[in-house]
Amino acid sequence: MxxxxxxxxxxxxxxxxxxxxxxxxxxxxxxxxxxxxxxxxxxxxxxxxxxxxxxxxxxxxxxxxxxxxxxxxxxxxxxxPRSWSIQTIAGLPKKFVTPNPQQQARIKADQAKIKATRTAPITNDFLAADGFAKPAAGPISGIFGSQRILNGIPKAPHYGLDIAGPVGTPVVAPAAGVVALVDPDMFLTGKTVMMDHGAGVYSVFIHMNDISVKAGETLQAGSPLGTIGATGRVSGPHLHWGMTVAGTPVDPARVLGER
Ligand SMILES: [Zn+2]
Missing domain, CATH: 2.60.40.10 (Immunoglobulins)
Structure with a gap:
């Protein structure tokens, strides 16, 4: 009553x-x-x-x-609290581990572009209330929060979930949203797509081989985004899926409920 x-x-x-x-x-x-x-x-x-x-x-x-x-x-x-593993990646080309000043400037410009996208929300309505699903089939090859040691040099934590798969494996939208950014050539992240799921929630998909969407397109969960690739700083083909909420990186595996 x-x-x-x-x-x-x-x-x-x-x-x-x-x-x-x-x-x-x-x-x-x-x-x-x-x-x-x-x-x-x-x-x-x-x-x-x-x-x-x-x-x-x-x-x-x-x-x-x-x-x-x-x-x-x-x-x-x-x-x-959680305990974080250490991820050691060797054999990366030197330009990715110790970039020269020109390369550092490119990285800074790419990061500014990603940040600008995250701070210009398309909608305050949360479009992904039906939940998230894995955006590609394949084994998990990298987890959120790992401390990364690249060619022996400690770097920032790994803020994403890596799904390994051969080049050309389909990548789909893990949830509904709007394509917020498409970039064909970022220095570290290669072919890059960002989705705005509304209410400050964003996904980023990096190292892609092909991108089949354009900025501004509205996507449903499961809509094609492109394919897994090995563009940018990678030691092998995989999809890196990152998520942020109001700029705070969160663990896609926790969002999926795979703990
Ligand atoms: Zn990754």
Missing amino acids: MISGAAHALSLDVPQTVTQGDMITGFVTPPTAKVTLNDTPLHVGQDGRILFGVARDEQGPLRLTVTLNTKTIAQTLRVT
């Missing part, structure tokens, strides 16, 4: 414990409430959905507050 007063009740539904690398979905009632995560405002969908990423090195606790008029409720979320 609906009690009239219940319509004004403020509520927050989120997990009490989250894990490093998670994409977390919560719901807020009413959707007109203001929500912050550690003092940073979060977008609230028309259905009250909130989405945020838990960074690889987040120690927590995280604090969510929901405010409507003069009422505020708050919830503290504990963060479960």
Whole structure:
């Protein structure tokens, strides 16, 4: 039974414990409430959905507050740490491990382009509420969060899931979204596609061989994106699938539910 007063009740539904690398979905009632995560405002969908990423090195606790008029409720979320493996990759061409100044400038320009895409959302509506599926068939050859040692030199963590497969293996959209970026030749990432899944959630697909979509196209889950390749900085053909939520890299394997 609906009690009239219940319509004004403020509520927050989120997990009490989250894990490093998670994409977390919560719901807020009413959707007109203001929500912050550690003092940073979060977008609230028309259905009250909130989405945020838990960074690889987040120690927590995280604090969510929901405010409507003069009422505020708050919830503290504990963060479960993970241990990160070390990924050693040898035999990469020297230009990828110790790039010269000209190559560094290219890397910087590519990264700026990716960042600009992530900060110019096409839509605030979350288009991928039906969930995510693996974008290519094949064994997992690289996991999120690994510390990478390239030709003996420690580098930034690996922020994605690698799926190995021969050149030409089909790559499909893991969820619905809009193609936000297509680049035929980035220095590290090679042929690169980005999808905007709405509400600040992005996928990036790199090292592709062929790209069969154009920026601005709306895709359903399972729509073709192109094929697995070996473009950019790779030691062999594979698809690297990265995901970010409001700029925070999250673990696609956790999003898939393969933990
Ligand atoms: Zn990768």
